[in-house]
Amino acid sequence: MNKPPQTSAAPPRHVAIIMDGNGRWAARRGLPRAAGHREGGKAVRRTIEAAIEHGVEWLTLFAFSSENWHRPQSEVSDLTRLLRRYLRSELKELEQGGIKLRVIGERDRFGPRLRAELAAAEERTRNNTKFNLVIALSYGSRAELVTAARRVAEAARAGQLDPATLDEASFAGYLATSGMPDPDLVIRTSGEQRLSNFLLWQAAYAELIFVEALWPDFGAAHFAAALADYAGRERRFGVRPTTDTAEPGGAHH
Ligand code: IPE
Ligand code: IPE
Ligand code: MG
DSSP: OOOOOOOOOSOOSEEEEEOOOHHHHHHHTTOOHHHHHHHHHHHHHHHHHHHHHTTOOEEEEEEEEGGGGGSOHHHHHHHHHHHHHHHHHHHHHHHHTTEEEEEESOGGGSOHHHHHHHHHHHHHTTTOOSEEEEEEEEEOHHHHHHHHHHHHHHHHHTTSOOGGGOOHHHHHTTSTTTTSOOOSEEEEOTTOOOOTTSSTTTTTTOEEEEOOSOGGGOOHHHHHHHHHHHHTOOOOTTSOOTTOOSOTTGGGO
């Protein structure tokens, strides 16, 4: 008999989530979109707790994309206001819960108040080691890759880098995610099945799971179900599993 396919017994080390569907959640209730974003903050808290419980080490949450700046000004300011409020209400818990916060994205595009609060939150949690929470804010992969390319070119022009020595690992060091493990699992809520410019480089071999629930409805049960689904996936990284001696599709003979 053939051995079953190699599946991952270990939980994903890094889970990244595209938190989508806040607007639809609100619309279904006849509420303003901001109400959906506010409710989404509660799902963030539940998800952090679930991730810690499952032994995940890194959680990256896509909260605001580079392209989201093109939404109406009123929604952008609602979102930044809610972000500041979230930081204020959750910072103590992050700090005391051993959670280290890191923000990736073009934070310079935000106003000075939010920037200052983000910096303070990172500073206050910098020595925490229990869990890593990464929030992607004003983040877009293409912008990140262009910035990395610019920095590589500048280093080369300054004579600090020999272009011939640049490889995948050293290039990754120029990205916003420098020093972070790649995501093993990317979850997107609200039934949309696309990456929307999220971690394009880093998610090269991530497992993708699309969940129908809207982000404000997401909770521990959805997270557990996604991890169970992940546990049944066979990750190959382009390499044929060494335990599989059968022909492709040969599990049937
Ligand atoms: C996700 O919810 C939050 C952000 C993108 C900031 P949306 O605001 O995209 O909600 P839908 O997709 O319109 O339902
Ligand atoms: C992706 O959701 C960005 C975040 C969840 C922060 P969007 O709602 O902006 O993506 P599209 O427009 O549906 O692709
Ligand atoms: Mg959306």
